[in-house]
Amino acid sequence: MSGNPGSSLSALRPTPPERGSFPLDHDGDCTKHMQEYLKCMQLVQNENAMNCRLLAKNYLRCRMDHQLMDYDEWSHLGLPEDTPSTVDRATNKNNNVNNTNNTNNK
Numbered sequence: 001m002s003g004n005p006g007s008s009l010s011a012l013r014p015t016p017p018e019r020g021s022f023p024l025d026h027d028g029d030c031t032k033h034m035q036e037y038l039k040c041m042q043l044v045q046n047e048n049a050m051n052c053r054l055l056a057k058n059y060l061r062c063r064m065d066h067q068l069m070d071y072d073e074w075s076h077l078g079l080p081e082d083t084p085s086t087v088d089r090a091t092n093k094n095n096n097v098n099n100t101n102n103t104n105n106k
Contacts (some may be wrong), residue, residue, distance in 0.1 A: 023068050030062035053079055 025031060037059050040052040057079050063069045074081050 025063070025066075025068055027066075029066040030059055030068065033059040033062045050080075057082075 025034075033055070037052060037055040040049070040055050044052060057074065060069070060077060060079070064071050
């Protein structure tokens with residue numbers, strides 16, 4: 001038996017998340033954005049697709065707008081800045097994925 005049975009528990013100290021708290025969306029303000037992102041990730045089999053990254057930005061932007069997280073630069077969050085070429089490419093890819101799904105569902 002060890003000398004002090006309770007000492008190992010006192011050594012464990014919880015550490016806060018790197019970017020602070022991430023409150024739950026109790027009012028469902030950003031649920032639609034979250035579901036779109038998760039559906040996209042499922043469609044691309046969890047690959048790091050640009051169209052899904054833009055949906056992630058929409059979700060995080062919603063959370064920022066509803067004060068569910070602090071505002072931060074996209075580069076700090078590992079996401080691209082909003083440029084016309086990035087948005088156009090992702091929109092075209094997203095339309096292609098949606099068109100493929102629509103033809104498969106018929």
